[in-house]
Amino acid sequence: MDPDAYLARIGASRPERADARALRDLHLRHLDAVPFENLSVHLGEPIELDEPRLYDKIVRRGRGGFCYELNGAFAWLLTELGFEVALLSARVFTPDGEPGPPFDHLTLRVDLDEPWLADVGFGRFARFPLRLDAVGPQRDPEGEFLVLDTPDGDLEVRHDGRPVYLVETRPRRLRDFAPTCWWQATSPDSHFTRSLTCSLPTPQGRITLSGDRLIETCGDEREERTLTSDEEILDVYRISFGMRLDRVPALRQVPGRP
The missing domain is CATH 3.30.2140.20 (Arylamine N-acetyltransferase fold)
Structure with a gap:
Protein backbone atom coordinates (compact mmCIF):
# COMPACT_ATOMS: atom_id res chain seq x y z
CA MET A 1 0.00 0.00 0.00
CA ASP A 176 -17.29 -1.74 13.82
CA PHE A 177 -19.12 -0.80 10.62
CA ALA A 178 -18.93 -4.30 9.09
CA PRO A 179 -22.35 -5.62 10.25
CA THR A 180 -24.24 -2.59 8.92
CA CYS A 181 -22.16 -2.60 5.74
CA TRP A 182 -23.19 -6.22 5.19
CA TRP A 183 -26.85 -5.28 5.79
CA GLN A 184 -26.61 -2.39 3.32
CA ALA A 185 -25.17 -4.71 0.67
CA THR A 186 -27.58 -7.64 1.17
CA SER A 187 -30.90 -6.60 2.71
CA PRO A 188 -34.01 -6.25 0.53
CA ASP A 189 -34.80 -3.16 2.62
CA SER A 190 -31.52 -1.40 1.80
CA HIS A 191 -31.67 1.31 -0.86
CA PHE A 192 -28.28 0.08 -2.09
CA THR A 193 -29.79 -3.25 -3.18
CA ARG A 194 -32.78 -1.51 -4.76
CA SER A 195 -30.88 0.67 -7.22
CA LEU A 196 -27.69 1.02 -9.23
CA THR A 197 -25.74 4.25 -8.97
CA CYS A 198 -22.41 5.67 -10.03
CA SER A 199 -21.88 9.40 -9.59
CA LEU A 200 -19.24 12.10 -9.79
CA PRO A 201 -19.31 15.91 -9.55
CA THR A 202 -18.36 17.84 -12.66
CA PRO A 203 -17.20 21.45 -13.05
CA GLN A 204 -20.76 22.31 -14.10
CA GLY A 205 -22.76 20.03 -11.82
CA ARG A 206 -22.89 16.24 -11.58
CA ILE A 207 -23.00 13.14 -13.78
CA THR A 208 -24.81 10.00 -12.62
CA LEU A 209 -25.34 6.63 -14.27
CA SER A 210 -28.22 4.68 -12.75
CA GLY A 211 -28.58 1.40 -14.59
CA ASP A 212 -29.15 2.51 -18.18
CA ARG A 213 -30.18 6.08 -17.26
CA LEU A 214 -27.53 8.76 -17.73
CA ILE A 215 -28.31 11.93 -15.78
CA GLU A 216 -26.28 15.11 -16.19
CA THR A 217 -26.91 18.35 -14.33
CA CYS A 218 -25.52 21.78 -15.11
CA GLY A 219 -26.64 24.39 -12.61
CA ASP A 220 -30.43 24.17 -12.55
CA GLU A 221 -30.54 22.30 -15.87
CA ARG A 222 -31.05 18.54 -15.84
CA GLU A 223 -30.72 16.23 -18.83
CA GLU A 224 -31.61 12.54 -18.71
CA ARG A 225 -31.39 9.92 -21.45
CA THR A 226 -31.60 6.17 -21.70
CA LEU A 227 -28.57 4.27 -23.00
CA THR A 228 -29.55 1.60 -25.49
CA SER A 229 -26.73 -0.95 -25.47
CA ASP A 230 -24.28 -2.63 -23.11
CA GLU A 231 -21.43 -1.21 -25.16
CA GLU A 232 -22.72 2.33 -24.65
CA ILE A 233 -23.11 1.77 -20.91
CA LEU A 234 -19.60 0.34 -20.54
CA ASP A 235 -18.22 3.29 -22.52
CA VAL A 236 -19.80 5.74 -20.07
CA TYR A 237 -18.30 3.88 -17.11
CA ARG A 238 -14.90 4.01 -18.83
CA ILE A 239 -14.93 7.54 -20.21
CA SER A 240 -16.93 9.44 -17.59
CA PHE A 241 -15.96 7.50 -14.45
CA GLY A 242 -12.58 5.99 -15.37
CA MET A 243 -13.77 2.45 -14.63
CA ARG A 244 -13.20 -0.51 -16.93
CA LEU A 245 -15.85 -3.14 -16.22
CA ASP A 246 -15.99 -6.62 -17.72
CA ARG A 247 -19.78 -6.56 -17.85
CA VAL A 248 -22.72 -4.28 -17.26
CA PRO A 249 -23.99 -4.40 -13.66
CA ALA A 250 -27.56 -5.69 -13.45
CA LEU A 251 -29.92 -4.99 -10.57
CA ARG A 252 -29.43 -7.84 -8.12
CA GLN A 253 -32.37 -10.05 -7.18
CA VAL A 254 -32.40 -10.14 -3.37
CA PRO A 255 -34.26 -12.92 -1.52
CA GLY A 256 -37.18 -11.58 0.46
CA ARG A 257 -37.98 -8.73 -1.89
CA PRO A 258 -41.55 -8.78 -3.26
Whole structure:
Protein backbone atom coordinates (compact mmCIF):
# COMPACT_ATOMS: atom_id res chain seq x y z
CA MET A 1 0.00 0.00 0.00
CA ASP A 2 1.58 3.20 -1.24
CA PRO A 3 0.19 6.62 -0.27
CA ASP A 4 1.91 8.17 -3.30
CA ALA A 5 0.00 5.81 -5.61
CA TYR A 6 -3.21 6.83 -3.84
CA LEU A 7 -2.30 10.50 -4.33
CA ALA A 8 -1.69 9.84 -8.01
CA ARG A 9 -5.13 8.18 -8.22
CA ILE A 10 -6.78 11.43 -7.07
CA GLY A 11 -4.40 13.76 -8.92
CA ALA A 12 -2.82 15.20 -5.79
CA SER A 13 0.73 15.89 -4.66
CA ARG A 14 2.07 14.94 -1.26
CA PRO A 15 1.40 17.92 1.02
CA GLU A 16 4.29 19.62 2.78
CA ARG A 17 2.37 19.56 6.06
CA ALA A 18 -0.84 18.12 7.46
CA ASP A 19 -2.87 21.31 7.73
CA ALA A 20 -6.32 22.64 6.84
CA ARG A 21 -5.23 23.79 3.39
CA ALA A 22 -3.90 20.32 2.52
CA LEU A 23 -7.02 18.64 3.88
CA ARG A 24 -9.22 20.92 1.78
CA ASP A 25 -7.25 20.10 -1.39
CA LEU A 26 -7.21 16.33 -0.76
CA HIS A 27 -10.92 16.30 0.06
CA LEU A 28 -11.87 18.09 -3.16
CA ARG A 29 -9.59 16.01 -5.35
CA HIS A 30 -10.89 12.76 -3.87
CA LEU A 31 -14.49 13.77 -4.56
CA ASP A 32 -13.62 14.78 -8.13
CA ALA A 33 -11.72 11.57 -8.92
CA VAL A 34 -13.31 8.65 -7.04
CA PRO A 35 -16.95 7.83 -7.87
CA PHE A 36 -19.65 7.23 -5.32
CA GLU A 37 -20.97 3.87 -6.52
CA ASN A 38 -22.63 0.68 -5.31
CA LEU A 39 -21.77 -1.54 -8.29
CA SER A 40 -20.12 -4.24 -6.16
CA VAL A 41 -23.53 -5.00 -4.64
CA HIS A 42 -24.87 -5.87 -8.09
CA LEU A 43 -21.73 -7.42 -9.55
CA GLY A 44 -21.58 -10.03 -6.79
CA GLU A 45 -18.31 -8.65 -5.42
CA PRO A 46 -17.74 -8.97 -1.66
CA ILE A 47 -17.38 -5.70 0.23
CA GLU A 48 -14.78 -6.21 2.93
CA LEU A 49 -13.90 -3.41 5.33
CA ASP A 50 -10.21 -4.12 5.33
CA GLU A 51 -7.77 -1.36 4.42
CA PRO A 52 -5.65 -3.41 1.96
CA ARG A 53 -8.80 -4.53 0.10
CA LEU A 54 -10.20 -1.01 0.01
CA TYR A 55 -6.86 0.26 -1.29
CA ASP A 56 -6.80 -2.43 -3.96
CA LYS A 57 -10.31 -1.55 -5.14
CA ILE A 58 -9.90 2.22 -5.22
CA VAL A 59 -6.24 2.63 -6.17
CA ARG A 60 -5.20 -0.46 -8.14
CA ARG A 61 -8.55 -1.21 -9.79
CA GLY A 62 -9.63 2.40 -10.24
CA ARG A 63 -13.06 1.88 -8.72
CA GLY A 64 -15.18 3.84 -6.26
CA GLY A 65 -17.49 2.69 -3.50
CA PHE A 66 -19.97 3.82 -0.89
CA CYS A 67 -19.37 5.52 2.46
CA TYR A 68 -17.68 2.71 4.39
CA GLU A 69 -15.24 2.12 1.54
CA LEU A 70 -14.55 5.70 0.47
CA ASN A 71 -14.21 7.26 3.91
CA GLY A 72 -12.45 4.15 5.24
CA ALA A 73 -9.81 4.38 2.53
CA PHE A 74 -9.53 8.17 2.77
CA ALA A 75 -8.93 7.86 6.52
CA TRP A 76 -6.01 5.53 5.80
CA LEU A 77 -4.51 7.99 3.31
CA LEU A 78 -4.87 10.95 5.66
CA THR A 79 -3.29 8.99 8.51
CA GLU A 80 -0.36 8.01 6.30
CA LEU A 81 0.12 11.71 5.47
CA GLY A 82 0.31 12.68 9.15
CA PHE A 83 -3.27 13.73 9.89
CA GLU A 84 -5.03 12.71 13.10
CA VAL A 85 -8.24 11.00 12.00
CA ALA A 86 -11.17 9.43 13.84
CA LEU A 87 -13.89 7.30 12.26
CA LEU A 88 -17.36 8.37 13.41
CA SER A 89 -20.75 6.70 13.14
CA ALA A 90 -23.59 8.76 11.72
CA ARG A 91 -27.35 8.22 11.48
CA VAL A 92 -28.81 9.44 8.19
CA PHE A 93 -32.16 11.21 8.35
CA THR A 94 -34.99 9.56 6.43
CA PRO A 95 -37.30 11.61 4.16
CA ASP A 96 -39.82 11.86 7.01
CA GLY A 97 -37.20 13.46 9.28
CA GLU A 98 -36.33 10.49 11.48
CA PRO A 99 -32.68 9.48 12.06
CA GLY A 100 -31.70 6.03 10.83
CA PRO A 101 -29.86 3.36 12.84
CA PRO A 102 -26.34 3.69 14.28
CA PHE A 103 -23.52 2.95 11.80
CA ASP A 104 -25.85 3.91 8.95
CA HIS A 105 -23.01 6.08 7.63
CA LEU A 106 -19.27 6.42 8.22
CA THR A 107 -17.80 9.92 8.33
CA LEU A 108 -14.50 11.36 9.57
CA ARG A 109 -13.25 13.83 12.15
CA VAL A 110 -9.84 15.30 11.38
CA ASP A 111 -8.17 17.09 14.29
CA LEU A 112 -5.94 20.01 13.37
CA ASP A 113 -5.89 23.34 15.21
CA GLU A 114 -9.64 22.74 15.33
CA PRO A 115 -11.76 19.67 14.50
CA TRP A 116 -13.04 19.22 10.95
CA LEU A 117 -15.69 16.98 9.42
CA ALA A 118 -14.41 15.28 6.26
CA ASP A 119 -16.79 13.19 4.16
CA VAL A 120 -15.96 11.90 0.67
CA GLY A 121 -18.52 9.09 0.84
CA PHE A 122 -21.99 10.62 0.89
CA GLY A 123 -22.59 11.42 -2.76
CA ARG A 124 -23.80 15.01 -3.11
CA PHE A 125 -22.52 16.70 0.03
CA ALA A 126 -20.03 19.42 0.99
CA ARG A 127 -17.17 19.77 -1.46
CA PHE A 128 -14.88 20.99 1.31
CA PRO A 129 -14.41 19.86 4.94
CA LEU A 130 -16.68 21.50 7.51
CA ARG A 131 -15.63 23.09 10.78
CA LEU A 132 -17.15 21.05 13.59
CA ASP A 133 -16.89 23.89 16.13
CA ALA A 134 -18.15 26.63 13.82
CA VAL A 135 -21.02 28.77 15.07
CA GLY A 136 -23.42 29.61 12.26
CA PRO A 137 -23.72 28.57 8.59
CA GLN A 138 -20.77 27.52 6.45
CA ARG A 139 -20.82 28.31 2.75
CA ASP A 140 -19.76 25.66 0.25
CA PRO A 141 -20.11 25.24 -3.54
CA GLU A 142 -22.90 22.74 -2.79
CA GLY A 143 -24.84 25.18 -0.61
CA GLU A 144 -25.06 26.15 3.04
CA PHE A 145 -24.11 23.76 5.84
CA LEU A 146 -24.71 24.01 9.57
CA VAL A 147 -23.33 21.87 12.40
CA LEU A 148 -25.40 21.92 15.59
CA ASP A 149 -24.94 20.39 19.02
CA THR A 150 -27.80 18.18 20.19
CA PRO A 151 -29.03 17.54 23.77
CA ASP A 152 -27.75 13.93 23.51
CA GLY A 153 -24.20 15.07 22.74
CA ASP A 154 -24.36 14.25 19.02
CA LEU A 155 -23.78 16.68 16.17
CA GLU A 156 -26.55 17.36 13.67
CA VAL A 157 -25.42 18.33 10.16
CA ARG A 158 -27.83 20.32 8.01
CA HIS A 159 -27.61 21.15 4.30
CA ASP A 160 -29.61 24.14 3.09
CA GLY A 161 -31.74 23.90 6.24
CA ARG A 162 -32.50 20.19 5.85
CA PRO A 163 -31.16 17.69 8.44
CA VAL A 164 -28.73 15.28 6.75
CA TYR A 165 -27.28 13.15 9.52
CA LEU A 166 -26.51 12.87 13.23
CA VAL A 167 -22.87 12.26 14.08
CA GLU A 168 -21.77 10.43 17.22
CA THR A 169 -18.59 11.87 18.68
CA ARG A 170 -17.15 8.57 19.96
CA PRO A 171 -14.32 7.28 17.71
CA ARG A 172 -14.90 3.87 16.11
CA ARG A 173 -12.85 1.21 14.33
CA LEU A 174 -13.39 0.29 10.71
CA ARG A 175 -14.53 -3.20 11.61
CA ASP A 176 -17.29 -1.74 13.82
CA PHE A 177 -19.12 -0.80 10.62
CA ALA A 178 -18.93 -4.30 9.09
CA PRO A 179 -22.35 -5.62 10.25
CA THR A 180 -24.24 -2.59 8.92
CA CYS A 181 -22.16 -2.60 5.74
CA TRP A 182 -23.19 -6.22 5.19
CA TRP A 183 -26.85 -5.28 5.79
CA GLN A 184 -26.61 -2.39 3.32
CA ALA A 185 -25.17 -4.71 0.67
CA THR A 186 -27.58 -7.64 1.17
CA SER A 187 -30.90 -6.60 2.71
CA PRO A 188 -34.01 -6.25 0.53
CA ASP A 189 -34.80 -3.16 2.62
CA SER A 190 -31.52 -1.40 1.80
CA HIS A 191 -31.67 1.31 -0.86
CA PHE A 192 -28.28 0.08 -2.09
CA THR A 193 -29.79 -3.25 -3.18
CA ARG A 194 -32.78 -1.51 -4.76
CA SER A 195 -30.88 0.67 -7.22
CA LEU A 196 -27.69 1.02 -9.23
CA THR A 197 -25.74 4.25 -8.97
CA CYS A 198 -22.41 5.67 -10.03
CA SER A 199 -21.88 9.40 -9.59
CA LEU A 200 -19.24 12.10 -9.79
CA PRO A 201 -19.31 15.91 -9.55
CA THR A 202 -18.36 17.84 -12.66
CA PRO A 203 -17.20 21.45 -13.05
CA GLN A 204 -20.76 22.31 -14.10
CA GLY A 205 -22.76 20.03 -11.82
CA ARG A 206 -22.89 16.24 -11.58
CA ILE A 207 -23.00 13.14 -13.78
CA THR A 208 -24.81 10.00 -12.62
CA LEU A 209 -25.34 6.63 -14.27
CA SER A 210 -28.22 4.68 -12.75
CA GLY A 211 -28.58 1.40 -14.59
CA ASP A 212 -29.15 2.51 -18.18
CA ARG A 213 -30.18 6.08 -17.26
CA LEU A 214 -27.53 8.76 -17.73
CA ILE A 215 -28.31 11.93 -15.78
CA GLU A 216 -26.28 15.11 -16.19
CA THR A 217 -26.91 18.35 -14.33
CA CYS A 218 -25.52 21.78 -15.11
CA GLY A 219 -26.64 24.39 -12.61
CA ASP A 220 -30.43 24.17 -12.55
CA GLU A 221 -30.54 22.30 -15.87
CA ARG A 222 -31.05 18.54 -15.84
CA GLU A 223 -30.72 16.23 -18.83
CA GLU A 224 -31.61 12.54 -18.71
CA ARG A 225 -31.39 9.92 -21.45
CA THR A 226 -31.60 6.17 -21.70
CA LEU A 227 -28.57 4.27 -23.00
CA THR A 228 -29.55 1.60 -25.49
CA SER A 229 -26.73 -0.95 -25.47
CA ASP A 230 -24.28 -2.63 -23.11
CA GLU A 231 -21.43 -1.21 -25.16
CA GLU A 232 -22.72 2.33 -24.65
CA ILE A 233 -23.11 1.77 -20.91
CA LEU A 234 -19.60 0.34 -20.54
CA ASP A 235 -18.22 3.29 -22.52
CA VAL A 236 -19.80 5.74 -20.07
CA TYR A 237 -18.30 3.88 -17.11
CA ARG A 238 -14.90 4.01 -18.83
CA ILE A 239 -14.93 7.54 -20.21
CA SER A 240 -16.93 9.44 -17.59
CA PHE A 241 -15.96 7.50 -14.45
CA GLY A 242 -12.58 5.99 -15.37
CA MET A 243 -13.77 2.45 -14.63
CA ARG A 244 -13.20 -0.51 -16.93
CA LEU A 245 -15.85 -3.14 -16.22
CA ASP A 246 -15.99 -6.62 -17.72
CA ARG A 247 -19.78 -6.56 -17.85
CA VAL A 248 -22.72 -4.28 -17.26
CA PRO A 249 -23.99 -4.40 -13.66
CA ALA A 250 -27.56 -5.69 -13.45
CA LEU A 251 -29.92 -4.99 -10.57
CA ARG A 252 -29.43 -7.84 -8.12
CA GLN A 253 -32.37 -10.05 -7.18
CA VAL A 254 -32.40 -10.14 -3.37
CA PRO A 255 -34.26 -12.92 -1.52
CA GLY A 256 -37.18 -11.58 0.46
CA ARG A 257 -37.98 -8.73 -1.89
CA PRO A 258 -41.55 -8.78 -3.26
